[in-house]
Amino acid sequence: MDLHYTKDQDAFRAEARAFLEANVPSGLPPLDSPEGFPLHLEWEHTLFDAGWAVVDWPEEYGGRNCSLLEWLIFEEEYYRAGGPQRATQNGIFLLGPTLLHFGTDEQKSRLLRKIARGDELWCQGWSEPGAGSDLASLTSYAERVEGGWKLYGQKTWTTRGTFSDKSFGLWRTDPDSQRHKGLTYFLVDLHGEGVQVRPIHKLDGDEGFAEVFYDGAFVPDRDVLGEVGRGWYVAMATTGPERGLTLRSPGRFTAMAERLRALARERRDVCDEGMRERVARHWMEAEAYRQVGLWTETRIRRGEDPGAESSLMKLHWSELDIAIHETALDLLGGEAETAVANGEWMKGYLFGLANPIWGGTSEIQRNIVAERILGLPRK
Amino acid sequence: MEFGFSEDQRLFQQTVADLLANECPHEAVAEAWKTESGQVPGLWEKLGELGILGATVPEASGGLGLDEVDLVLLLEESGRRACPEPIATVAGIAAPLLAEVGGDVATQWLPRIAAGEARVAVGLAGDRYVADAAAADLLLLQHGDELHALAPGDVRLEAKPSVDGARRIYDVTWTPTPASCIAAGTEGAAIARRAFDRGAWAAAAQLVGLASELLDMSVEYAKGRVQFGQPIGAFQAVKHHLANAKTRLEFARVPTYYASNSLAHDLPSRALDVSTAKALASDAAHLCFRTALQCHGAIAYTYEYPAHMWMKRVLVLERLHGDASWHRQRAARLLLDAPVPSDGATR
Numbered sequence: 080m081d082l083h084y085t086k087d088q089d090a091f092r093a094e095a096r097a098f099l100e101a102n103v104p105s106g107l108p109p110l111d112s113p114e115g116f117p118l119h120l121e122w123e124h125t126l127f128d129a130g131w132a133v134v135d136w137p138e139e140y141g142g143r144n145c146s147l148l149e150w151l152i153f154e155e156e157y158y159r160a161g162g163p164q165r166a167t168q169n170g171i172f173l174l175g176p177t178l179l180h181f182g183t184d185e186q187k188s189r190l191l192r193k194i195a196r197g198d199e200l201w202c203q204g205w206s207e208p209g210a211g212s213d214l215a216s217l218t219s220y221a222e223r224v225e226g227g228w229k230l231y232g233q234k235t236w237t238t239r240g241t242f243s244d245k246s247f248g249l250w251r252t253d254p255d256s257q258r259h260k261g262l263t264y265f266l267v268d269l270h271g272e273g274v275q276v277r278p279i280h281k282l283d284g285d286e287g288f289a290e291v292f293y294d295g296a297f298v299p300d301r302d303v304l305g306e307v308g309r310g311w312y313v314a315m316a317t318t319g320p321e322r323g324l325t326l327r328s329p330g331r332f333t334a335m336a337e338r339l340r341a342l343a344r345e346r347r348d349v350c351d352e353g354m355r356e357r358v359a360r361h362w363m364e365a366e367a368y369r370q371v372g373l374w375t376e377t378r379i380r381r382g383e384d385p386g387a388e389s390s391l392m393k394l395h396w397s398e399l400d401i402a403i404h405e406t407a408l409d410l411l412g413g414e415a416e417t418a419v420a421n422g423e424w425m426k427g428y429l430f431g432l433a434n435p436i437w438g439g440t441s442e443i444q445r446n447i448v449a450e451r452i453l454g455l456p457r458k
Numbered sequence: 459m460e461f462g463f464s465e466d467q468r469l470f471q472q473t474v475a476d477l478l479a480n481e482c483p484h485e486a487v488a489e490a491w492k493t494e495s496g497q498v499p500g501l502w503e504k505l506g507e508l509g510i511l512g513a514t515v516p517e518a519s520g521g522l523g524l525d526e527v528d529l530v531l532l533l534e535e536s537g538r539r540a541c542p543e544p545i546a547t548v549a550g551i552a553a554p555l556l557a558e559v560g561g562d563v564a565t566q567w568l569p570r571i572a573a574g575e576a577r578v579a580v581g582l583a584g585d586r587y588v589a590d591a592a593a594a595d596l597l598l599l600q601h602g603d604e605l606h607a608l609a610p611g612d613v614r615l616e617a618k619p620s621v622d623g624a625r626r627i628y629d630v631t632w633t634p635t636p637a638s639c640i641a642a643g644t645e646g647a648a649i650a651r652r653a654f655d656r657g658a659w660a661a662a663a664q665l666v667g668l669a670s671e672l673l674d675m676s677v678e679y680a681k682g683r684v685q686f687g688q689p690i691g692a693f694q695a696v697k698h699h700l701a702n703a704k705t706r707l708e709f710a711r712v713p714t715y716y717a718s719n720s721l722a723h724d725l726p727s728r729a730l731d732v733s734t735a736k737a738l739a740s741d742a743a744h745l746c747f748r749t750a751l752q753c754h755g756a757i758a759y760t761y762e763y764p765a766h767m768w769m770k771r772v773l774v775l776e777r778l779h780g781d782a783s784w785h786r787q788r789a790a791r792l793l794l795d796a797p798v799p800s801d802g803a804t805r
Contacts, residue, residue, distance in 0.1 A: 080527050081460045082719050088459070148459055340793055347794075355790035356783060362793055363734040363786070367709045370461070370716045377462040394705045442694070448704055449697035453677050456692045 082373070084152070091145075092152050098129060099160035109421040110164055111287035116242045119166040123197035133171050133195045136179070140191040147324075148376050155330030155369075159337075163422075169238065170194035170201040172326050174247050181264075181305040181313050190266075204234040204248020204267065204291065205314070211236075212443050214249075215258040215311070219293065221250040221265065227299040228252070230267060233292050238437075240289025241278040245269055249310045256308075264310035266302040273297065283429035284419075323389025326438070327396050329365070329372040335403050336365035339410075346410045357406045364399050368392070387451035390444040397434035397441060404428035461716070463531065471531035474510060478539040484764035490542045491623035491767070495593055501543055506574015510545060514553045519568035521553070525722035526656070530663045530715060537667025537775075540768050542624035544577070544590050550660035552578040552598055555605070555653045559641045563607050567596055582654050584780065587627035591615050598640075599632060603647040606638040622770040652724070655732040658779040659721055662714045662732075662739035665775050669707050669739075669746035672768050676700060676753040683755075696753055703742075703749040710735070710742035730792050733785035740776035740785075747772045 084092070104122050108115030126132040127141055135150040136142025145153070165171065175194050178187055193199040210217040219232025230250055237246065246267045253261030269276060273296035279288035305313035343350050343358045350358075371392065375385050407424040408415040418425040435441040449455045463471075486498045505511050513529055515521020522528075529549060536545045553571050556564045570576035579594035583602075591597060592615055597608045614631040641649050677700060680691030690696050717735035720728045747769045751758050758765045776782070 080462065080464075080715075080719055082716075084459055344794055350794070352787065355794060356786040359786040359789040359793060360737070363713075363737055363789060364709070366734055367713045367738060371709060371712045373459060373461040374712045374715070377460055381462065388708075391705050391708050394701075395709055442698070445698040445701035446694065448701035449691075453673075453697075453700055453704060455677065455680060455697055455700065456689050458688065458692050 088149060088152060091149055092156060095131065095153050095156040096160065098131060099156055099162060102129070103160045103162050105161065107163055107421060109283075109285050109426070110166055111239060111242070111281070111285035113286070115421065116166070119163060120197045120200075122163065123165070123167050127196035132167070132197075133175065136175065136191070136195065140187070141195045147379060148373075151324070151328060151330065151372055151376060154328035155333065158328075158330045158334035161334075166239075167194065167197045167200070168326065169203055169243075170197075170199070173203065174201050176325075177247075177304065177313060177316050180316055183301075185301065186266075186304070199245055200239065200243040202237050202240045202243035202246050202269075202289075204237065204246040204265075206236045207233055208235055208290075212440055215262075217249060217251065217262070219248075219250045220254065221252045221263065221298070223252075224297070227297055228263075228265065228303070229273070230265065230293040230296045230298060233290060235288075235290040236279075236437075237276075237289045237291050238287060240269075240276055240291055241286050243269055246291065247304070249314055252307055252310075259311040261308055262310035262314075263307045264304040264313040265298050266304055267293075267296060267298055271296055281429075282432060283426055323385070323392045324372055324375060327393075327400075329369040332365040332396055332399055332403075333369050335400070336362045339403050339407050342407055342410055349410060349412060354406070354410065357402075357409075361399065361403045361406060364395070365403075368396060368399065371395075387447050390439075390447040391452070393434075393438065394441055394444050394448070400431040400434055401428070404431055463527075463715075467528055467531060470528065471535060473508065474532045474535045475538070477504060477508060478535060478541055482539045482541050484540070484767065487540050487542060487624060487767050488764065496542055496590075496624050496626040497593070498542060501541075502577070503574055505543060505545065511549055511574050512553070512572025513549050514557070515568045515572040516557055519557075519564070520572035521568065522572075526550075526659065526718040527715075527722050530659075530718040533660050533663035534667040534670075534714075537664030537771070538671045540624070540668060540671070540771050544579075546657075546660035546664060547580050547589065548578050551580050551653050551656050552596075554656060555580070555598060555649060558649050558652070559605065561640070563640050567607075570595075580653070580657070581630055582650060582657060582779075584654065585778075587618055588630045589625055589627050591628040591630055592617070592626060597630070597632075599630065599634075600650050600653075601634040603643055603650070604634060604639050605641040605646050605650060605653075606632075606634050607640045608632060608638050612638070620774065622767075622774045624767065624771075625774060651729075652721075654779060655728060656721060658736040658785065659714070659717050659732050661775045661778045662710070662717070662735040665739040665743035665772060666707070666711045666714050668768050668772050668775070669703075669710075669743040672743075672746045672750040672765060672772070673700065673703055673707060675765055675768075676703075676750045679754050679757075690753070699749050699753055703746045706738075706742040706745050710738035713738050730789055733780075733789045733792075736780060737782040737785040737789070740782040743772045744776055744782075 107118050110119045130143060133142045134145040134153045138144055205214055207217050221228040221230050246269055249262045250265055251261055252263040273294045275292040276289050278286040281287040339358055404424055404427055411418055415425055450457055481501050481504055482498055490496050490498050509522050510532055512521035513524045517523035533546055556568055567576060576595045577593050578596045579588050579591040581588035581599045583600045599606045616629040618627050620627050680696050681689050683690050714735040717731040720731040750765055757763045
């Protein structure tokens with residue numbers, strides 16, 4: 080056991096810190112708002128042009144070839160410096176890794192740099208009105224046509240759909256298939272014909288959601304990701320990492336716990352022993368996630384596959400996020416009601432309340448832990 | 459960055475696990491409940507032969523010269539088997555304390571600890587009772603900033619009942635004298651603080667082991683017990699109880715390993731890391747105990763089934779060397795009340 084970073088890793092951290100401290104924008108309007116979105120995209124361009132947008136990607140796609148450990152370091156520094164939520168997150172954390180794994184060379188060279196720079200914004204096309212937790216019951220379908228496919232059906236709860244240029248998701252391509260079989264992973268242009276996007280205001284008031292209607296939208300063959308009919312397996316590779324370290328990195332929560340600590344120090348007068356214990360508890364739970372991140376990184380480097388353990392992480396941080404915000408709101412007292420501007424605690428609370436629902440609800444995660452880690456019977 | 463154990467460390471863990479599986483099955487723990495000593499006959503000697511008792515004794519004194527990172531997995535195994543022998547006290551607290559004090563008392567006792575010939579009891583400032591004091595050859599007791607070494611004949615013991623029937627605990631009445639004092643002043647206080655942190659960490663390691671076993675027992679039971687025509691482990695209500703317990707446990711296990719490293723190198727973050735480990739391990743083990751009882755149903759509410767001995771050890775250790783609340787309060791002092799000495803505020 081050696082818990083030191085190397086000199087190179089320390090230097091990497093220092094370089095990231097210097098860039099971020101000098102460049103992170105402050106006081107941006109919300110990401111999911113018409114006025115805020117372009118400003119967040121500008122920040123993504125700045126990050127990419129300086130080589131910090133996707134540090135763990137290969138250099139040819141704008142990355143730095145960084146290891147998972149260096150990525151964890153970058154994330155710590157990003158949130159420590161007060162960096163905003165990543166506008167490109169669906170592209171860089173979900174689609175990007177899937178493209179790197181399943182994409183053709185043509186797809187990779189055509190798409191990855193634009194994803195990383197935020198030149199093309201991508202949203203997910205999974206949930207449907209009748210298919211939420213039970214995603215395999217989806218009914219959207221595609222018909223074979225000359226040179227490609229025509230897509231039909233409705234996708235919903237599409238995060239950032241209003242602002243996105245393209246969508247990735249699953250459509251049934253074999254009408255006789257059931258459940259996980261006969262699905263295909265498509266990359267769809269949202270600005271083309273046969274697509275209609277309707278914004279939906281989320282709990283925090285922003286237009287962060289959309290429902291997307293497909294009525295014969297054309298997708299050329301080159302925008303099928305992976306094999307036709309094998310979409311479920313490609314999609315599982317997309318939703319795998321999002322449940323663990325990568326979509327909500329430990330650095331995000333250690334920075335959040337530090338913000339709470341600063342608030343508690345400011346509000347010493349309302350901080351009784353019970354409140355102090357709550358602050359300490361959250362700080363410990365964030366620190367525990369940081370430690371689990373390092374523990375997991377070593378295991379991956381040793382060739383182990385943490386697999387379903389990503390569900391343990393999502394369960395942990397889903398509740399931690401909410402608990403930190405609730406304690407902060409209690410510290411704010413009467414002022415909590417008005418802390419609704421971007422970056423303030425009420426706004427963050429409403430945003431975080433989505434955690435136990437998206438990306439596999441906490442109930443689905445508990446089923447995964449019970450069945451795949453503990454080995455309990457499915458039926 | 460290498461946050462994991464070496465093959466040697468895992469091998470030592472496996473050796474201890476095998477020994478305890480053979481020599482300390484739950485029947486032996488149940489037997490220890492009934493005897494005056496609370497010991498498993500012959501086990502102390504076997505642990506001595508294996509080297510675990512002298513694990514943290516310096517090599518020059520006949521020990522293995524290992525540190526907390528080497529020891530944590532062994533303490534976890536002793537918890538997993540609800541081993542009643544005071545490995546944590548002797549190897550976790552007493553040996554490092556004596557090595558830090560040095561001098562005659564260390565020269566005299568460390569080789570005997572390493573040889574498995576000496577049982578040592580420890581009573582620190584926050585401990586209400588002293589465990590295994592009657593069987594001890596040496597008592598290490600804290601008095602303010604002073605540490606004292608006493609022979610059994612120099613103290614008066616009053617036995618107290620424990621909810622954990624394998625524990626033998628005592629009220630110890632004693633008088634500190636200059637002759638019994640082995641460390642004092644700033645140095646004595648610093649050694650006592652480190653000893654306290656080792657105690658809290660060693661309790662956390664055992665709690666992680668106890669909780670792992672309680673969870674494993676519950677999973678096995680839930681797979682085999684059939685009601686309404688299916689194993690109860692197929693019901694989501696049961697699955698989710700067990701999944702919640704598993705989640706908390708893994709987020710306590712890793713901090714317990716992490717704190718081992720902070721103790722081994724006496725890092726500035728030691729107190730905070732130990733408090734993180736002990737608070738999370740106490741809460742996680744408590745949840746695993748409640749979950750185990752609920753998922754087993756009536757059978758675990760009896761003396762006919764071994765789980766009750768694990769549950770009672772949890773009830774003791776979650777409170778020993780500071781309960782979760784105490785450790786959160788100490789962490790709050792460190793996090794919110796600067797400037798505070800970083801190696802831990804005094805009680």
